[in-house]
Amino acid sequence: MAVNTSADAPLPVGQVSRLIGGWIDRLGAVWVEGQITQLSRRPGAGVVFLTLRDPSYDISVSVTCFRQVFDAVADVVSEGARIVVYAKPEWYAPRGQLSLRAVEIKPVGIGELLARLERLKKALAGEGLFALDRKRPLPFLPQLIGLVTGRASAAERDVLENARRRWPAVRFEVRNVAVQGVHAVPQVVDAVQELDRLPDVDVIVVARGGGSVEDLLPFSDEQLIRAVADCQTPVVSAIGHEPDSPLLDLVADVRASTPTDAAKKVVPDVGEELDRVRLLRDRSLRTLRGLLDREQRGLAAALARPCMERPQRMVEEREEMVDALVDRSRRTLRHLLDRADSELSHTRARVVALSPAATLERGYAVLQRADGAVVRSPDDVSDGEPLRARVSGGELHVAVASHGDALPGQSNGQSQGQSPHDG
Template identity: 75%
Template sequence: MPVQTTPEAALPVREVSRLIGDWVARLGEVWVEGQLTQISRRPGARVVFLTFRDSSHDVSISLTCFRPVFDAVADVVTEGSRIVVRAKPEWYQGRGSLSLRASEIRPVGIGELLVKLERLKRELTAEGLFAADRKRPLPFLPRRIGLVTGRASAAERDVIKNAEARWPAVRFETREVAVQGVHAVSQVVGAVKELDAHPDVDVIVVARGGGSVEDLLPFSDAELIRTVAACRTPVVSAIGHEPDTPLLDLVADLRASTPTDAAKRVVPDVGEELERVRQTRDRARHAIRALVDREAHGLEQALAHSVLRDPYRLVAGRDEEIGAEIDRARRTVGHLLDRADSDLAHTLARVVALSPAATLRRGYAVLQRADGAVVRAPEEIAADEELRARVAEGEFTVRRTERRKDDEG
């Protein structure tokens, strides 16, 4: 029921604001489509504040939601994104302002695709397919370049034309396939596998011109991403233009911004390489010339030395010294030999003097019994016992026939 008021019985502002709030509170949730023009996420705040605008008219409204609601789409929703929200109108009585409290946010159209792509990107990242350490360097000069591209496409012409301009002898192994539509993924995957198995292909380029997100979806397909990750041959992604970033760019060993850029990356420029060869040759000549000059100067200095001017001078000066040293060595060796000879003679004389044979030559004899025992005392010999007498010049037999009186004691 409308509130009855008169100029004399006017309602205060707070009452009008309260009545509006009561009416708004009776409204239910609605789905609203619009464009985000401003996002305010204060650190630590539980609520995210957004500005929601009608993209066709100059009409905006405040939109709020709890942080988990916005975080669910934060990876794909930015300022300027079109979204659909399920929200309930709210009236802030103290400030007299209307806003929408969102309980669900969905990207519109392409945004839904981006959500799926972002989910797939996180899954493949977790598998390690985008890791930098698994990417391989491209060969300096490939024997043959594998090219996967659309039939009679501008991308094919750009790659081949620019590659041949840089290196006229370049060779291609081309596979023309569908690059969009229902058959694109299977044909691109088959072409990549075929070129990866080719023995002469050293690098594979997957090229396509620009297009919408929907057109480039085949190059973000999980099957293609895993196929490229399993390739033994380095793969270059040249899809679309600079802003286009399909998932193939992330798994490829090299991402080229355009097909033309891919041609510049896979082969060197023959003019630049010839210039490098010329510069290297000039540096080598300069280095060799400097080395020869340095060595020639050193040789001149060496030849200027007095020893090299008269090389026999040093030998002649040392001749007398060598002769003196030889004489000194001979005298020393002679003295040592004489001294050793004298010592040997004295030692021999002492040995001879101490020898039992020398004692025998002085007239002594050694008496031995039949068993070989040496006789040292008369009482050791029995009467008529036969003994062997050994003298200096030989030996003979003796017999004891009598005993002396002094032996009888």
């Protein structure tokens, strides 16, 4: 409201400054865009000082904010960057100075930031860090779970409570880190690498609640992506909510839409597993009973066969066959023996008929000289030569009496005094 003043009744400077401060206080918080020309972050200080400049009008204004407000965008904001701040105008009456108290800072050019992330994504994909064959399956029941999350955060509470509700005996190794700001990346990387070195940790969960693209920038950092790719332990990414998709989701072995979903993916539900065990047990019993019933029916059918009711019947049938075969073999052998005997008798008769002994039996004799040669002609012997005569009954020794003409009634081939039975 207007103030009545005159040359005779002027206002003191202090009162004017206080009036200006009152008018500015009524303005309320506004969104302001500008370029950072100065940035002061003193170590240990809780307040950050900025100077925003409007290049079009060459006007600058001071901005102050709490350190945690600036740390949320510290990794993407630096001097020379254009930002948008949501701030409350403040008037410092002793100095007559206007400043802005920022409660939120956003960098301008988010499209350019997303383009940079897309280029990084393509480069890492070209190296094969997002390949499906690199993904490792999660253990069915991890004995120890590593959790990397913010201190006393909703994400930590969701993972711990839901996991223990599903499997009360599950154990956690928690590492609380900064999940946004300039310190987020190195702390998360150190925590992941430390948990990966622990031999008892079966799976690592990196969890954070939802947030803006700027808030989730640490989880798309190249250093963190490569650290997760080098892990020997399976890693679960539980960053943000369903629409959020930092690069960590692509390199992790399993991507969970929320921290609660991560708890469901990491540990099984004890109730569901008990139900599954009961179902499998019932199915096994039904299968076993069916198998026993089928085998019992088969056994009953086998026992009902005639050969099983009277097993000796088969032996009796075979006994008759054996007896018949024995009789047949005997008849055959007897026939063969009879025929062989007949053939032998005939052969013997022929041999006897052709034997020289049979000829001797008829009264003939065989003359042999002293050297055993058989005499076949009178010319073969000389007068007085001793001879041996073989007859049927034995041998006779004779001598040639005359080597002349044959005696009356004898042929020239017989010696004098030789007869079939002479001695």
